[in-house]
Amino acid sequence: MRLPRHHLLTFACGRQQAIADLGLSRGQTRRFAHCQVDGVWGQVWVKALAGNDFLFLFGNVGLAYMDQLYAKRWTIEQCFQNLKGRGFNLEATHLRCRHKLRKLVALVSLAYACCLSVGTLADQKLRPIARKNHGYRATSLSRHGLNVLRQLTRPSTCPDHPLARLVERLLDWLARQLLNLHLTKIVG
Incomplete structure (x- = not known):
């Protein structure tokens, strides 16, 4: 501690x-x-x-x-902070049904993973995140990815933009993964 x-x-x-x-x-x-x-x-x-x-x-x-x-613990804490607030606002839900909450947490986790992937790729290949005086990033990788995705969904964004192509490839990969996923249902 x-x-x-x-x-x-x-x-x-x-x-x-x-x-x-x-x-x-x-x-x-x-x-x-x-x-x-x-x-x-x-x-x-x-x-x-x-x-x-x-x-x-x-x-x-x-x-x-x-x-x-x-x-390692700090990385997990950052993930929880991002899921609870900072654009994902999981704590703001008023759902009471356990099954609906499970689905919501799963979808928000996928969205977080997508934003983290986009932010990591954008930081490495396209637009690095500025560093503050103490050496840490000005924004987190997931927030950077969320900002990139928000920018790409604006009507004025050109589809030939490098970030748009990068996100399109990432979403295509995710769709292929989901299509190849065979869920096993356990009876009992």
């Missing part, structure tokens, strides 16, 4: 230290195997960020890959 910087580290010898007092320069990381934070023993991973800020992770997973696990 990610913790705020004001939590103190308590080492096995009883000594306490604040994260800011570790003397880390920007980009530098430190790992501590057996530390106590708020009365709980675990592993600590700290990275110094820009602006005297820190990424402070605490958990009981292997210390060698704690940062990689957090990166």
